[in-house]
Every structure is written in structure tokens, then in C-alpha cells.
Amino acid sequence: MATTDTCPQDPSDGYLELDVTIARALLALNDEDRLVLLLYAWEELSPSEIAQALALPASTVRSRLSRVRSRLREELLQAGASPGKVDDCRTSTLKEDGWTS
Secondary structure (H helix, E strand, C coil), rough: CCCHCCCCCCCCCHHHHHHHHHHHHHHHHHHHHHHHHHHHCCCCCHHHHHHHHCCCCCCHHHHHHHHHHHHHHHHHHHHCCCHHHHCCCCCCCHHHHHCCC
């Protein structure tokens, strides 16, 4: 995942706390949504590759990715992460594929 390239790991900047918050938010997702997100962000599969691997329509995968990203963003903000840090720590694949707002 590209977050190590874009997120400094200096504890004084609060990024380590953000990492813990991200881990908690991921664990709070249902299994189907977490799987789609992990295949996309960590395994760097495209939505069409995920759809093929999971025998789902590509539109379902895109919807899940959009919903999960919104849910994670809300959870991070509710946990006290500043909007700038949430935006800074988006994965490069989300930016490249237009999944960021």
C-alpha cells in the first residue's frame, strides 16, 4: 500500500494514531466490503479484476469501493483525525483511479 510513501511516520505528527484508527475502521467493516477494499488497495487489483475474482458485477465492486471509502473517511474524522491527514493518507491507487473526491 502506498501510504508509507505519502504519510510520514513521525509520532509527533499523529500519523501513528491515524494508523491505529485505520486498522480499527477496517476491522469494523463487513467481510465483503473489507475484502473488496483490501484487494483494491493492497493487492492493487482493478475493479474489473476484483469483479472477475469474486464473480460480481464490476458495478457492484465500484459501488462497494465508493461506499467503503466514504465510511472509512467518516470513521477517521469521527475518531478525531484532521481532514488534512485523512486526505494526505489516501492511497495513490485511489487517487490515480479517480476514487478520491
